[in-house]
Amino acid sequence: MESIWKKTCDSEKRPALKDHIQAEAVVIGAGMTGILTAWQLEQAGVRTVVLEADRIGSGQTGNTTAKITLQHGMFCSALIEKKGEETARKYVQANQAAVEEYKRIVREEKIDCDLTERDACVYSGDREKLRRETEAARKLGIEALLKEQIELPVSCAGAVCVPGQVQFHPLKFVRALSECLNVYEDTRVTEVEPNLVTTACGSVHAGKIVFASHFPFVNFPGMYFARMHQERSYVIALEHAGELHGMYIGDGKDTLSFRQYGPYLLLGGQAHRTGENREGGCYDRLKEAAKQMYPESRPAACWSAQDCMTSDGLPFIGGYAADCPDWYVAAGFQKWGMSFAMVSAMLLKDLICGNENPCAEVFAPSRFSSGEIPQLMKEGGKAVKGLTKRFFHLPAETDASLKRGHGAVVETPQGKAGVYKTEEGNICQVDIVCPHMGCELAWNPEERSWDCPCHGSRFDYEGNLLDGPAQEGIWQKSTDIS
Ligand SMILES: Cc1cc2nc3c(=O)[nH]c(=O)nc-3n(C[C@H](O)[C@H](O)[C@H](O)COP(=O)(O)OP(=O)(O)OC[C@H]3O[C@@H](n4cnc5c(N)ncnc54)[C@H](O)[C@@H]3O)c2cc1C
Structure with a gap:
């Protein structure tokens, strides 16, 4: 299940962060959004570091279809109706500028990306x-x-x-553009404080912090889990x-x-x-x-x-939350994240450098107040998250009835568990409570993964993290058939 982009583009691995360093800005995530934002910031003279949990472009950017266009489906009449002509015009202009900026960068940097x-x-x-x-x-x-x-x-x-x-080859582009950037791979950010980003082996102290992690994973403040x-x-x-x-x-x-x-x-x-x-x-x-x-x-x-x-069909690009003035976010691209990655990079560069940008209000995450989001959701999510890890005894009949290559949620005396029988007949058993906010995971037979219907986190059948907002895997235990 590897995309043609991943099959046809290799790159040398960058080292992981192993130190405590300083930067003017740190970008979390090296997908199209993170790399373009870091590149625009560097061009503007802002010394920037990028931290990537996996490899450059390994997230959604490596699995896109990579059309770069302002043509976001049948959107013009609907957008005018919903947001008015002025906002719709700014949306179009921002995306047209993004398309032109890609052309300019490819031409001037001589990037071979088809x-x-x-x-x-x-x-x-x-x-x-x-x-x-x-x-x-x-x-x-x-x-x-x-x-x-x-x-x-x-x-x-x-x-x-x-x-x-x-249209282009997204990985050829993003990997070529990242060559001049200070990127650390295999470096997952585990904690974010007002001006400090911490990973397992090091940290970055920075004036500005940009969340380009596809789904912003700090739940409070911001509450992006309730808005997307x-x-x-x-x-x-x-x-x-x-x-x-x-x-x-x-x-x-x-x-x-x-x-x-x-x-x-x-x-x-x-x-x-x-x-x-x-x-x-x-x-x-x-x-x-x-x-x-x-x-x-x-x-x-x-x-x-x-x-x-997002609920209104526009992405969130701008300040993360009112009480974190040095945090920025770019997310909610509605499957048009090639052009929106560039819109984000140009807009965030302007915000960080103190320049005016005509689209700032259109995409501002603060266009929704957190008052609109029911308190219940916040508390409910927190409460379930507190569940302790459980040990499951898998009933013997489940093992017998499950076909090889199939997964299912089963009832055990200790509650629900997720089980998958490998092609070799081994059983992999996982907790199906999502570590992000405690929702129950569902089996995805297409990808043989455990997927969260609430916020979209995903885990492989052994419980390893595939996609955020969760930032850790799910608990796995070897089978104990009672
Ligand atoms: C099937 C499909 C087709 C699409 N086709 C198009 C298209 O043709 N045109 C278009 O415009 N858009 C398209 N899109 C949308 C587009 O692919 C995405 O919006 C875009 O790739 C998102 O890029 P990103 O950089 O924001 O996210 P990602 O590429 O997912 O990058 C985020 C990065 O952050 C990293 N990360 C996450 N958490 C952490 C952490 N704690 N610490 C460090 N790093 C972390 C991840 O490992 C990842 O590499 C498509 C989407 C889909 C689903």
Whole structure:
């Protein structure tokens, strides 16, 4: 389940932090957001250190489809309606500036990352909706074109297309850009204080702290866990599917995404809230759709990723919380985190350097007050988190009935446990209480992982942490069959 980006881009490992150091700014997370933010800060003369729990680009950035576009689906008319024309225009301008900034950096830094210019299109079966969207896009200053015929083998009334957008190889880009930066890999931040970031083997004292960890993991202040959920979706790389010229996304629920990379057509879809797994196989359904549309095609790779979704559809970019004036955050990208990573980097650089930025208010996390969030949630989460680790006795009939390669939640005399039977017939047993805020994990048969339906943390079947906001694995115990 490795993405084509990870398969085709290697880089030398950076050392872990082993010291107590000082910096003007520290960035937590070396995905696209963290690396771009550190790069922009360094360009502005701010001495910056990046701390990464795993490898550069190993998170969602290594599993994206990597279209860089201001065309975020059928969004213009909806955004004008929800937020007004002025805010919608600023949203568009920020993302257009982000696309141009990528082009500039690739050109000036001579980065070899397969960046190519394409039209970005949203297709729909609803002709009237397409007409309205084209009009709304033009009102916001986008040179949108309404095309009645498109190259995809889908039934639709046409597409709204925006020229001059780009696609690239995200890991080639992010790893090349990070070469001049001070990045520590295998360095998980475990504690954040007002101007101090602590890891297992060292710490950074910094004037400014940026959370670019995909999901901001400090719960209080900020309460980002109550303002976002995560959504997972799936991608297959198809060989022998012909060649696409544009980048496409469908409108509505259960939509598909298309782009070309070299000989591969990347087909994405099957989105669902993380932890709320769908019946049947997401990969199987995507493969079935591929077979219908491209009968000659053959899947060469498949992978999945997730992103944070906010309640008003806009990301959180700006100050972390009123009582932490030196903390900043960039999250909630709604699956448009390539352009939003650059929007974040440019905006956070301005905020940290004290420059004006016209979008600061549009994306400010403070646009919601914490007063809106029920106190109950806060207390409830804390209470469950306090549960002590438990030892489970797995009933013998569970072991007998569970098929190899399958996982399930089982009732034991001590309460619920998560069990997985490996292909070799060994049982792996884990606690299914999420260490982040105590929600019950659900088995994800697609990825053979334990996923949290509340905030999207994920763990492999042995209990190791895969995705935050949790910052530690789940407790595992060898089987004790009673
Ligand atoms: C299937 C799919 C397709 C997508 N396709 C597109 C697309 O075509 N175009 C687009 O614009 N967007 C797309 N997106 C969205 C985009 O991929 C993401 O928004 C983006 O990659 C997020 O980047 P990031 O740097 O914020 O997060 P990440 O890449 O996840 O980086 C966060 C990093 O922080 C690290 N970290 C976490 N906790 C700690 C800690 N305590 N200490 C140190 N490090 C830590 C992690 O290890 C990770 O490397 C897609 C999303 C999905 C799900």
